Amino acid sequence: VKPADRRRPPDLEPDEEELFTRVDPTAVLPDAGRQCPGPERLQAAQAGALPEEVATGVEGHLASCPGCRALAAELAQWEGPELSPHEQERIRRRIGGTAAGQPSRRRGPSRTWALTAAAAALVAAVPAWIAIQRDGGTPSPPPRGAETPAPPALRLEKLPVLTPPGGSLTWRDGGGALEAELPRALAPYAAGDLDEAARRLAPLAARHPEAPAPGLYLGVVHLLRGEAAGAVAVLERVPREEGAFWTPHVEWYLAVARERAGQPAGADGLLRGLCGGKSEYTGPACAAARLRPVVP
């Protein structure tokens, strides 16, 4: 492996050069680390949280990669980060949502009524979304009554092309390339050409996992094409930083995707969080979170 192939931290300081030079990963990582499963999968393998076929792949890799063996050994000894007070509170709010803060379903309004009310609340709370539908959004089926087995209670609307306050800086690209590429990738999205949008957004999302926008829009494209499971996979990978501009958008569309992919419990948790927060999704999330039972 040529030294040029070696990955270099983009924020390496001058006083770190010496150490960086002394550590030679070309002898430690096969293929300069391109095949390494990464710390997340190494830890998940240790916790028994990987599907069997993936776990086998990780084991096989460890056998031939001294770098990953060293990292796995350290990860196994480290107890991990702590739950912050803020996260504590958010989780408490999520699990407390149905338990204490809201009326029991048995005593509450009927499901049929609740569904209609939720739909009404959604329409009332987000008039902007309705307007968006005109510029090429796929119309979504209206919520149905309780006689339908599992109607999606969350309405799918096309997310407009948004610019975060503060403009380009908040795309969080770290290089400037995304800033130029994203508008190009979003042009077919805005025009309603979902296939072309997916073709342009997928590589962008893969190259910029730290930036929420490409993954978010790719997830919405999957949803609009009716590919709920694909949308879940994409949206779960989008970073959701506390208080970030994109976070409520990602949480809402992930909730929609999870519900449509048959994971109502995963949707409920997000909806409770959104309901307890302050965003344009607060109203619809509260309305939707109230009506659906918790599924283990």
Next chain:
Amino acid sequence: MLPSPGSADDGAPDPSETWSRARGVSLDALYTRHAAAVFRFAMRCVGRRDLAEDLTSEAFLALQQSLDRIDADQLPSWLFKVVRNRAIDHWRRQETERKYAAAQPPGEPVEAVPTGGLALLQSRALKPVHRVCLLLRYVYGMGRPEIARATGLNEIQVKGHLQYALDLLRRELKEAP
């Protein structure tokens, strides 16, 4: 707000309150006791704070549904099991997506021998968290934000750990020939 552990002690069983009555322990008390451990386990399982938060919430929501069927001594392992199952689903989706999105031809497996450089980062004078940060930065070439995401630490913590570790390594290097 959740009622305090002692608030649902006796009286006729009310279906709407069973969640807080089962086995005489409230969900709130169970949450207080186990949340930190469940979150840490969830972090190990998925390696992302936001997802770990989701999984922790889901585990306790599931517990809330099953509280009357579960003994306190089945905890926290019951919660871990919920987290683990959800995590496996998560990784299964990730793998499908990964194969679909970025199918790369696998390279030849290479047998390699640890070098002095790697050993340098494994100083026993450091804690595991320091060694994790060092390896991710100097072997895997990650920037500080990337290390923060991968470990669930914040960037300030990562910077602090690296600074501490670097200072210590420099001292060790000076003493070594």
